[in-house]
Amino acid sequence: MHVLTVPADLDSLDAVGKYVVEAASQAGLDRKAAYRLRLAVDEIMTNIINYGHTEVGLTGDVIVRAAIEADTLTIILEDRARPFDPRERPEPEDLDRPLEERNIGGLGVYLALKGVDHFNYEYVDQMNRNIFVMYRPLQA
Amino acid sequence: MAFTCTLTLNNEVAHITLAGELDAAVAPQFRAKIEEAAAAKVTRLVLFMSELEYMASAGLRSLAFAKQKMGANVDIYMVGVQETVAETITMTGFHNSVIMVESYDEA
Numbered sequence: 712m713h714v715l716t717v718p719a720d721l722d723s724l725d726a727v728g729k730y731v732v733e734a735a736s737q738a739g740l741d742r743k744a745a746y747r748l749r750l751a752v753d754e755i756m757t758n759i760i761n762y763g764h765t766e767v768g769l770t771g772d773v774i775v776r777a778a779i780e781a782d783t784l785t786i787i788l789e790d791r792a793r794p795f796d797p798r799e800r801p802e803p804e805d806l807d808r809p810l811e812e813r814n815i816g817g818l819g820v821y822l823a824l825k826g827v828d829h830f831n832y833e834y835v836d837q838m839n840r841n842i843f844v845m846y847r848p849l850q851a
Numbered sequence: 852m853a854f855t856c857t858l859t860l861n862n863e864v865a866h867i868t869l870a871g872e873l874d875a876a877v878a879p880q881f882r883a884k885i886e887e888a889a890a891a892k893v894t895r896l897v898l899f900m901s902e903l904e905y906m907a908s909a910g911l912r913s914l915a916f917a918k919q920k921m922g923a924n925v926d927i928y929m930v931g932v933q934e935t936v937a938e939t940i941t942m943t944g945f946h947n948s949v950i951m952v953e954s955y956d957e958a
Binding site for chain 2: 808810
């Protein structure tokens with residue numbers, strides 16, 4: 712698929728969502744897997760925008776890539792905000808508590824990391840790379 | 852599909868109908884409706900969600916905001932939630948704090 716470059720702005724979430732849904736469709740993911748992948752990318756993209764850019768007054772682009780291989784669909788988000796590895800964020804511990812008593816943080820990263828088959832992160836050439844991998848169903 | 856969010860107030864019950872895709876970009880619209888309902892001091896919040904095709908964690912945070920703004924004793928009903936959206940609600944434990952129903956009839 713083509714490479715998508717969008718500004719690190721919440722208005723870009725829609726375009727990224729559509730791109731991921733299209734990639735999932737081309738890769739033949741079922742509806743639930745496609746939804747989980749779209750959610751994962753959307754949550755990490757939201758964090759890149761809010762914490763990597765808006766909060767620190769940084770403007771920049773996010774590059775979205777999709778690669779369909781025999782067994783997998785991989786989506787990669789690349790940005791030049793300060794390094795942040797989502798895997799280092801502690802899992803929420805109070806998921807069973809009533810809402811009014813909960814500390815509502817970290818849910819997006821939690822959903823992202825739980826929702827995909829593999830998640831990877833690397834920081835290369837001053838660039839964050841968030842890598843999402845889903846297995847494709849066996850082709851008939 | 853574009854996100855829409857409409858509020859109606861019937862006595863002490865707020866109805867909010869959600870449709871389309873709820874991500875972080877549009878969540879402030881949902882939050883504004885919740886604030887409007889909270890200002891009317893409702894005792895129950897009913898969310899009609901059968902047309903809501905997608906919900907990110909920003910939507911969940913809006914719900915937590917509703918509980919905190921309206922008080923823990925305000926019941927939140929979720930009506931007709933689609934399976935994929937329901938999975939997110941369950942994974943994050945929010946199903947313990949709301950009442951999920953297939954259909955809603957004001958009794």
